Amino acid sequence: KQWYQRRVRAPYKYNFKNFMVINATSFDHADPSIFTVLTCPGAVEGTALCDFVIFPPRWAVQDHTFRPPYYHRNCMSEFMGLIYGNYEAKEDEFLPGGASLHSMMTPHGPDVKCFNTASTEALKPVRVADNTQAFMFESSLSLKTTRWAQEVCQKLDDSYWKC
Numbered sequence: 001k002q003w004y005q006r007r008v009r010a011p012y013k014y015n016f017k018n019f020m021v022i023n024a025t026s027f028d029h030a031d032p033s034i035f036t037v038l039t040c041p042g043a044v045e046g047t048a049l050c051d052f053v054i055f056p057p058r059w060a061v062q063d064h065t066f067r068p069p070y071y072h073r074n075c076m077s078e079f080m081g082l083i084y085g086n087y088e089a090k091e092d093e094f095l096p097g098g099a100s101l102h103s104m105m106t107p108h109g110p111d112v113k114c115f116n117t118a119s120t121e122a123l124k125p126v127r128v129a130d131n132t133q134a135f136m137f138e139s140s141l142s143l144k145t146t147r148w149a150q151e152v153c154q155k156l157d158d159s160y161w162k163c
Helices: 112-120 147-152
Strands: 036-041 048-055 058-060 077-084 099-102 126-128 133-139
Touching: none
Parallel strands: none
Antiparallel strands: 036 048, 048 133, 058 126, 077 099, 077 133
């Protein structure tokens, strides 16, 4: 058999501290795809079946703009989790071990506190996500929660949409 005909499952370990951060330096909040660590290409050129993205510590230096993730909708599903620290767009509600799912075309963005702070603070260079590690799986497939997640585990935040 040829090597590509065998099913090989090999675990892979990657130190997130080795990830070279690419960032917006002039204006606007950059698309999260600039933080892609691994990707699995989709059937349609230019789409991903799944991207694995991390949000490492970095500088925010953009001028004349709203720096946090803005309120938006995506043509892909986003499953995001926080390993440790505080996520910049939802510092009080999104806790370590927590996760969120934003299905395709579901509006989402920062909480009110983040929006108000970012709308009024001086735009000077600041560090973002120090002592924090957040991640995201982004997929061109539609994702949904299981019955267990919705009804049994008792961890669903029914008020998440209010932030």
